[in-house]
Amino acid sequence: PESRKRTKHIDNNINPIWNETFHFILDPNLPNVLELTLMDANYVVDETLGTASFEIAKLEVGQTKKHTCSVGKATKVHLEMTLEICTNQDLRFSLALCDKEKEFRQTRKERVMLGIKKLLDMEKPRFLPSSPEEVPVIAIAGSGGGFRAMVGFAGVMKALFESGVLDCATYVAGLSGSTWYMTTLYSHPDFPNRGPKDINSELMNRVSSNPLRLLMPQHVTNYIQALWTKKASGQPVTFTDIFGMLIGETLIPARMHIKLSGFQEKINQAQSPLPLFTCLHVKPDVSELMFADWVEFSPYEIGMAKYGTFMKPDLFGSKFFMGTAVKKYEENPIHFLMGVWGSAFS
Structure with missing residues (x-):
């Protein structure tokens, strides 16, 4: 995979020096x-001057070898090659939580313990947690259902925030419409200092706006430019890209550039519950009743618990070979993931 590399071209030089380094992932x-x-x-049309080859089996692990390739009758190309065993994999294979999530949970316990005591107003203190080890893990889950689920979850989160229940939660999870609201909330620059009440007012104005504005020339131009840039980088462009742009332009037009990994600043001190976004991995020619795997997205990792395989958010969409990313792309913006999380495709 990604086994073709190309040097920059040097003009008008009979003895060019490239000084470029390429990395290849090989199957032993x-x-x-x-x-x-x-x-x-x-x-x-570029002209082919000649070809040469070298068998990698002639290299020894840890050895740096200088080799001169003869190309044509009078041209020589000097190479320096090193064979190494790849030990640092980009995929994490484990059924356990990642270290950052473990640290978050440990810190969040302190806040949850205070939140529970405040919520219950110290009634029957002997039943309240007296140490972080006694704090239960509480999760809030939102359902799917498009804009209806998003609006419903907006009301739920407002009530949980104002009642103090949200301070007792370790996780907030959702799919489809619920994830759209979670994205709107966690991408807001003033959250969690400002509660869902003010953010919901902004959301109401967005949802009530005329959807035809999404097809205005300036928006369409931006869509085409973004899609062309992604296609030119070598990534596939699908309807998910367009769908995500429309959702993002509707709900978070001023925050289209935000990335999922950027949500870490909202939880770096465990000041908010850890958001978990989900979607289904399905096959186009197989019914979801026969095959459907859950994919989990968090600011720390993206992966499938069923297979115990996880990656950092900035690697989502990259090309992998034997656990190593052989082609990395720029991290996808959050509006693309909003399109992925929509359950319409499954």
């Missing part, structure tokens, strides 16, 4: 051969 069970093609850049 297969015969691996490095193939080198030397090209002459032209305005119309």
